[in-house]
Structures are given as structure tokens and as C-alpha cells.
Amino acid sequence: MxxxxxxxxxxxxxxxxxxxxxxxxxxxxxxxxxxxxxxxxxxxxxxxxxxxxxxxxxxxxxxxxxxxxxxxxxxxxxxxxxxxxxxxxxxxxxxxxxxxxxxxxxxxxxxxxxxxxxxxxxxxxxxxxxxQTKQETAPAASVLTQTYGEFEYNILQESKEQGFNAYEIRVKLRADCLLKAARVFMVFEVLNEAGEVIKSNPSVELLEEEQFDQEFLVTLVTKEPGEQLQQRISKVSEVEEVVVAPIDMEQLKIAQEQAEQAAVLQEEVAATIVAEKEEQKEESKEKEATHKNATTNKTIRVNIERLDILMNLFEELVIDRGRLEQISRELNHPELHETVERMSRISSDLQNIILNMRMVPVETVFNRFPRMVRQLARDLGKKINLEIIGAETELDRTVIDEIGDPLVHLLRNAIDHGIEMPEVRRAKGKPEEGTVKLKAYHSGNHVFIEIEDDGAGINREKVLQKAINKGIISKQNAANLTDKQVYELIFASGFSTADKISDISGRGVGLDVVKSTIESLGGSVTIDSEEGIGSTFSIQLPLTLSIISVMLVEIQNEKYAIPLSSIIETAIIRKEDILHAHHQKVIDFRGKVVPLLFLKDVFEIPSVKEEEDFFSIVIVRKGEKMAGLVVDSFIGQQEVVLKSLGNYLTSVFAISGATILGDGQVALIVDCNALIK
Missing domain, CATH: 1.20.120.160 (HPT domain)
Structure with a gap:
């Protein structure tokens, strides 16, 4: 069975x-x-x-x-x-x-x-x-960790007869490896040079899609010695451990026979399980009859693929809803208008139910951090208490899947750079045990995740000096920066304040990867710090990524959608209100100098209308920075379905996707984070 x-x-x-x-x-x-x-x-x-x-x-x-x-x-x-x-x-x-x-x-x-x-x-x-340390571990003895089909078994047999060696090779990547597929490719290059790969677990397709944790297993036939193979693979960047085990063909033969016996036994066990389950069903029916009047919370397990299909179908319904609303407005028929309004209310309720079904507590991500923090604390000789607050806060599964790695990086950063050694904390009058708080909470249509530590905080002068040395900022501009602006510098590409590069804090990669990942999710990350007191990294994330509220605007004869989450407000200004500063057109917006971006120039839209004396402006923000997006006119607010542009259009500047409007037209969705530098 x-x-x-x-x-x-x-x-x-x-x-x-x-x-x-x-x-x-x-x-x-x-x-x-x-x-x-x-x-x-x-x-x-x-x-x-x-x-x-x-x-x-x-x-x-x-x-x-x-x-x-x-x-x-x-x-x-x-x-x-x-x-x-x-x-x-x-x-x-x-x-x-x-x-x-x-x-x-x-x-x-x-x-x-x-x-x-x-x-x-x-x-x-x-x-x-x-x-034993990993460096001292001797080459592994023969141990079979893969099962082989008849075809693979025959290949191994024939290879052995022709003088080839057969090995099972277990490769473990670093936990903080960012480009796992690239590392797998480099390992396979070494393997293919040495011999022929017979089997991999997970499969090559899953490895290419990074559908594995840190380890994978490969069976190789080669004439190269095992020690030489181990050395060559170990030289691949971000490979943490390599175990090369020779395959004993006699042992493999026995294993194949045992596998056949196990299959027969498994069928017998399965039959037993089915019989037990039938008994349990009968018992549960009796209990249900006894307690049919009792009120209980009932749950069922639903495959996430089914929820994805349901979400895709509802997205199509949202597009049709927009089309019906537009037809209703154009025809101005009272009964049709009333029916469409009722359908809109019902579909809005349905939308909330479907989105809630896809919501997952951040606890599913937070659960792995206490173990990680414990191990890092032991490795560094520090005493750290991790407090988790608001683990029940819910986020859409698509967002949950993406935030794990950025949070790992920020926690490692807080533990390695933030929390001081026990003797240093004692000398400062602090408790020996440092505290890292991981907090999640809802606010409006967003979820905030904060990582707060009571460590050393960020040294302003050290950050500025590093930024100047890296050419990120000039000495003249450095003196005029606020503390917030200085903290923002640590998100620059290649920036790191580590005195020495360590495996724990990311080998000097810096926090730019964290920032780009969060922004790709439509979120933002900010820093607040006080030297000697501690630091707080705050991440703002949208509740869901699939259906978003936007402001529809028109530029020449084309329609674009700007996410409401990025908009501060809209305004209409006169031509003479536009000023010039540092070769950039700007406006005075409530006492702040805000740069202007003409979207028709950014997206190279052909001019079909003459320039008027008034401009429609959408003020958007990215963290502390703002910009004014110049458009021709505002169409209005609308809920739209975010659709990907596909694999061929992944590098389109400042466009995060597209949506289908009620009249069938396609509107591109503007990525405000990409526009604001």
C-alpha cells in the first residue's frame, strides 16, 4: 500500500x-x-x-x-x-x-x-x-545514505568493474550563505570535472531552485582519490563541511536486498495503520454522537497550494469587479448600480476572509531564533537573553517566506556588534547578561518588527569615518548629517563597521542585503540608536503583497499606479513654484526641500500633450527621504491585483509589476523605493 x-x-x-x-x-x-x-x-x-x-x-x-x-x-x-x-x-x-x-x-x-x-x-x-573539530575529521568510512534504483545500481556495479571509485559526498553550506544555487553550481563544476554524477539528493532541479536547507548529497563515480576530492570541494566559497565516503559494493548489494524486504514489510505496516484508522473513525463517530451539542473549535489542515489557487481565482474576480463598477458608472442604471454595489460589499468580505486564511503568525519564523541566539552566545562567550514579544502577530505567507534571512542577519548583527562582552558590560555598570528584544505588532495595514538591544549602540564618528574611507560620502557633507542620516549609511553596499570579519555577523557583507530584501517586499527599515545605551532596528512590512491599494494617475495617455503605502499626500503646484538646487528641480513642501521627478522623463513617455501651467504632484517617501512625482492628472484610489512582469522583464527600472484595470487596460505599478535615492 x-x-x-x-x-x-x-x-x-x-x-x-x-x-x-x-x-x-x-x-x-x-x-x-x-x-x-x-x-x-x-x-x-x-x-x-x-x-x-x-x-x-x-x-x-x-x-x-x-x-x-x-x-x-x-x-x-x-x-x-x-x-x-x-x-x-x-x-x-x-x-x-x-x-x-x-x-x-x-x-x-x-x-x-x-x-x-x-x-x-x-x-x-x-x-x-x-x-572532534571539523578540520580534524578523518575521511568518512563507507556508509550508505542514499537508496538506488536498479538502473543506478547497475551503473555503480559496472563502474566498479572498470576500475572507477564510487563515493557518496555530503556537502554542507554555511547557514548564512546568500547565493546557495551559485555555490551548488560551483560544487557540481568540480564534480563534473572529476567524474560523473549518478544521483543527487535533493534533485538537481530542486538544488537549482534553492529548495533545500544547507546540505545536499551527491553520488559520484571517478578515478580521483577521495582526499583530493574533499580538498577541491572544500575550496569552494561558503562551503562549511565536506564528507566523502567510499561506497562498498557488497554493502550496497545487501542494502538493495534489504530495501526490497522493507517494501514488503511497509505494505504490511500500512495495512495495520489503515485498520487502526478505521477503528479510530468508528470511535470518533461514537464520541461525536455523544457530544454533538458541544461547541468546539474545529480546524483542518489545508495544503498551501490550494490557498494559492483560491487567491489567484479571487484576484481574477477583483479585476472583473473593477470592470463591472466601471460599466455600472457608464450606464448609470439604478438596478445595475445597486447590484454591483452589493457584489462589491460581498467580494470585499470574501477578500478579507481569503487574506485571513493566508495569514500566518510570525511565530513560525521567530521559533528558530532562541536556538540560534543560544549557540551564538556560547560561540562568542557572551550572556544574552532573547525576549520575544507579539509572536502571535500575523503576516501573509508570501511575506513570511521572505523575512527569515533579513531577521537572522539583524539578530546576528545585534549579538556580534551590539551586545558587549560580560566584562565590558560589568565595567560600564550594566548587567553581564545583555538583552535582545524581538517584537512584532500591527499598526494600520502594516506589521512592524523591531529588534532592540541594550548593547553599545552605534558610534557616529566610527560610521562617518568608515563611510568617508569607502567613498560613500564626502568630508564636507559628513558634518551636516543628522544622527538618523548617519545610521542610514550602514545600509550602504559593502559597508561594515566590524573591526574584524567574522562568520557570525556576515563576513563583512553589511546590511545592504537586508535593506534591499525588505524594500523588495514593499517595506522599509529604519534605525534608532544611542551610544552606550543600545540600538533598535524597525522593519515595516505590508500585511499582504497580492492585493494593494493604489492611486491611479495619468501621464500623457498612459496610466500608472502608485502604492498608497508610499504616498504622504497629493498636491497641485504652479509652474513658478518649482525651484532649482544642485542641478535638481525641487519644491518647498511644508518647509522641506523636496526633489521633483518627472515620471514622463523617467519612463521615457512620448509627449502628446502640451505642458500646462499647473503640475499634479504625488509626494512619496522612503524612510526619512521624500520626493515629488510629477504626473499629468489623478484618476483616483483603487484596489488592484499586483501581477508579476515575468522572467523576461525582471530588470525594468522603478516598475514592481502591473495590474489590469476595469476597462481592460494595463497599468504599471511604480516602485517608489527605486526612484528615491
Whole structure:
């Protein structure tokens, strides 16, 4: 019987149990004598072990079983909870997560976990675990972590007979690697030069689309020695670890036979599961009959692809709604007008329901940070308390998917550059333990995420000097900058105030990647800091990216849409109100000098109308900066569906997408962030 029907449930529930284990281990470190926490971890581990064994993922079940033995020793007072012990348990959980992710990506969930198993056994026997650094790790012995089809197995056999070596190669990229697909390409170049790739896990297509975490597994036949392969791959930038394991063909033959036996066993297990589920259904029917009058909150799991399809269909409905509204206005028929108004109200309610269905708590992103902060603090020898506030705040899934990496970078920055060493904090009269607050909250149609630390703050002079040395700003302009403007400089490309480059804070890449990612989501990021007191990075994000409110404007005979989230206000000015400063046309807007951008010149729109004595201006902002966009006329406010321009038009300047209007015309959506320098 096909086990795939249970696979999705297994993956979801496994991830939930692993998240519980992670959270409770952090609590256990704070309260090492609290046995209720140990029992909670044990329950999740035990359930995960049973599920894994039932589904046939033996490596996963065996590692969980070994971890269970250690937990049992803790709750029976045979093993004492110390940070070194928890380091090993956390490493085991990382391996379990990697196995589950492998299964989710279509892999077999196999992994070389001999080292962590050995450490867990040492703990179980009352010994402190011994570890090897990655540089000292000897080439791995033969261990099979991939399964092979008959065709692949025959190729390996024939290659061996012709004098080729067969290796399984596990490559792990750095956690902060920004261009994973590029690194994979470079690794495959080395592999293809050395021999022939027989299999990769995940598949090459998934690797190219960056649909994997940090690790991937490749089977290679070559005449090159394993040590030489390991050295060549290790030279690829941002590769953290390479393990080259020779394949023993006798062991492979045994594994193939065992796989066939396991398939037969799996069918028997599946039949048992089906029988148990039928019994559970009957029991649940009886319970439902007994409690049919009770009120309960019922939930179902819905595949996100179905929600995406629903959202796409509704987007088409929004376009048709706009068309109907325009027809109704043109015909001016009372009954039609009334019907269209009613349909608009209903579709607006439907829109809110669909958008809410796609909303996900930021907790799904925040959950991984306590572990990360704990490890970074131990690596740096710092004491750090992470406070998470507002984890229940919800964002659209499309936004959630993108904000993880920028938040990781900002947290690493706060821990590495912000929080001082314990002895330095003590000398300043601060508590030895630094505090990093991660806060999320709603405000209007936006979500704000703040990362606040009580560290050293930003040194104004150091930032200015670095900016001058990098040629980002001149000495003359530096003296006139406000503190806010100085802080903005650290977002410049290639800027870094690190005294030494470290793996933790991003190897001197700077924060420009964070800023560009946030702005690509239609958001903004600002900094507030006080030297010696601390810093706060504030990120503003839209609730959703698919349906946005815009101001429609006309430029010559073309229509453009400007997102309302970027607009401060609109105005009409006279020709004589335009001034000139630094070879730039500007206006005096409420006491501030605001530069003007003529959109017909920016987008090279052919002139078909004569220039008038009055100009329509849309005042837009990007953080603290403002600009006035000059258009011919305002059409009005409207909700539109944001459509991508596709792969062939990715580099169009200052255009973030397009929308279809009620009359069937296409209006381009202006990217205000790209226009304001």
C-alpha cells in the first residue's frame, strides 16, 4: 500500500514535535531541575520515534531512541543537565530536523549520525562527550545514505568493474550563505570535472531552485582519490563541511536486498495503520454522537497550494469587479448600480476572509531564533537573553517566506556588534547578561518588527569615518548629517563597521542585503540608536503583497499606479513654484526641500500633450527621504491585483509589476523605493 497518503501528516507532526523539543530544551537549560520539562521533551521524542518507525524511517527512529535514553537518565536523576550535555542533544535535534527536511523534499531521510550517537552513548554511560573539530575529521568510512534504483545500481556495479571509485559526498553550506544555487553550481563544476554524477539528493532541479536547507548529497563515480576530492570541494566559497565516503559494493548489494524486504514489510505496516484508522473513525463517530451539542473549535489542515489557487481565482474576480463598477458608472442604471454595489460589499468580505486564511503568525519564523541566539552566545562567550514579544502577530505567507534571512542577519548583527562582552558590560555598570528584544505588532495595514538591544549602540564618528574611507560620502557633507542620516549609511553596499570579519555577523557583507530584501517586499527599515545605551532596528512590512491599494494617475495617455503605502499626500503646484538646487528641480513642501521627478522623463513617455501651467504632484517617501512625482492628472484610489512582469522583464527600472484595470487596460505599478535615492 502507498504510504504517501500519510507522509504529509507525518512531516507536519514531526516538525511540530521537533519545535516543541527545541523550545523545551531551552527551558530546561534555564530550569535544569524541573522534571516536568524533561517529561514534556520525552513525550514528544517518544511520539516522534513511534511515528518514524511506523513510516519506515529507521535512521530517524534510532537516533530519537538514543536521545530518549539520555532523557530517561535525566528524569531518573542518573544524568545531570549541563550546557555541554545540551549541546549534544541540540546537535541530535539538528540531525533529526535535517532528516525530516530530507523526507519533505522527497529524500529517504538517511543521514550519517554516528558521531552524535557515540556522544549520546557516552552521556548515557555517565561520561562527558568528546568531540572532534571539523578540520580534524578523518575521511568518512563507507556508509550508505542514499537508496538506488536498479538502473543506478547497475551503473555503480559496472563502474566498479572498470576500475572507477564510487563515493557518496555530503556537502554542507554555511547557514548564512546568500547565493546557495551559485555555490551548488560551483560544487557540481568540480564534480563534473572529476567524474560523473549518478544521483543527487535533493534533485538537481530542486538544488537549482534553492529548495533545500544547507546540505545536499551527491553520488559520484571517478578515478580521483577521495582526499583530493574533499580538498577541491572544500575550496569552494561558503562551503562549511565536506564528507566523502567510499561506497562498498557488497554493502550496497545487501542494502538493495534489504530495501526490497522493507517494501514488503511497509505494505504490511500500512495495512495495520489503515485498520487502526478505521477503528479510530468508528470511535470518533461514537464520541461525536455523544457530544454533538458541544461547541468546539474545529480546524483542518489545508495544503498551501490550494490557498494559492483560491487567491489567484479571487484576484481574477477583483479585476472583473473593477470592470463591472466601471460599466455600472457608464450606464448609470439604478438596478445595475445597486447590484454591483452589493457584489462589491460581498467580494470585499470574501477578500478579507481569503487574506485571513493566508495569514500566518510570525511565530513560525521567530521559533528558530532562541536556538540560534543560544549557540551564538556560547560561540562568542557572551550572556544574552532573547525576549520575544507579539509572536502571535500575523503576516501573509508570501511575506513570511521572505523575512527569515533579513531577521537572522539583524539578530546576528545585534549579538556580534551590539551586545558587549560580560566584562565590558560589568565595567560600564550594566548587567553581564545583555538583552535582545524581538517584537512584532500591527499598526494600520502594516506589521512592524523591531529588534532592540541594550548593547553599545552605534558610534557616529566610527560610521562617518568608515563611510568617508569607502567613498560613500564626502568630508564636507559628513558634518551636516543628522544622527538618523548617519545610521542610514550602514545600509550602504559593502559597508561594515566590524573591526574584524567574522562568520557570525556576515563576513563583512553589511546590511545592504537586508535593506534591499525588505524594500523588495514593499517595506522599509529604519534605525534608532544611542551610544552606550543600545540600538533598535524597525522593519515595516505590508500585511499582504497580492492585493494593494493604489492611486491611479495619468501621464500623457498612459496610466500608472502608485502604492498608497508610499504616498504622504497629493498636491497641485504652479509652474513658478518649482525651484532649482544642485542641478535638481525641487519644491518647498511644508518647509522641506523636496526633489521633483518627472515620471514622463523617467519612463521615457512620448509627449502628446502640451505642458500646462499647473503640475499634479504625488509626494512619496522612503524612510526619512521624500520626493515629488510629477504626473499629468489623478484618476483616483483603487484596489488592484499586483501581477508579476515575468522572467523576461525582471530588470525594468522603478516598475514592481502591473495590474489590469476595469476597462481592460494595463497599468504599471511604480516602485517608489527605486526612484528615491
Amino acid at each position: 502507498d504510504m504517501n497518503q500519510y507522509l504529509e501528516i507525518f512531516i507536519d507532526e514531526s516538525k511540530e514535535h521537533l519545535q516543541t523539543i527545541n523550545e523545551q530544551l531551552l527551558e530546561l537549560e534555564k530550569n535544569p531541575n524541573d522534571l516536568s520539562i524533561v517529561n514534556e521533551i520525552f513525550r514528544s521524542a517518544h511520539t516522534l520515534k513511534g511515528m518514524s518507525a511506523t513510516m519506515g524511517f529507521e535512521d530517524l527512529a534510532n537516533l530519537t531512541h538514543q536521545m530518549e535514553n539520555v532523557l530517561d537518565g535525566i528524569r531518573n536523576h542518573k544524568i545531570q543537565v549541563i550546557p555541554e550535555l545540551l549541546d549534544v542533544v541540540f546537535a541530535a535535534v539538528d540531525d533529526l530536523e535535517a532528516m525530516v527536511n530530507s523526507i519533505a523534499e522527497g529524500g529517504d531521510g538517511k543521514r550519517d549520525v554516528r558521531e552524535v550517537v557515540q556522544q549520546l552513548k557516552q552521556i548515557e554511560q555517565g561520561e562527558l562527550p568528546t568531540t
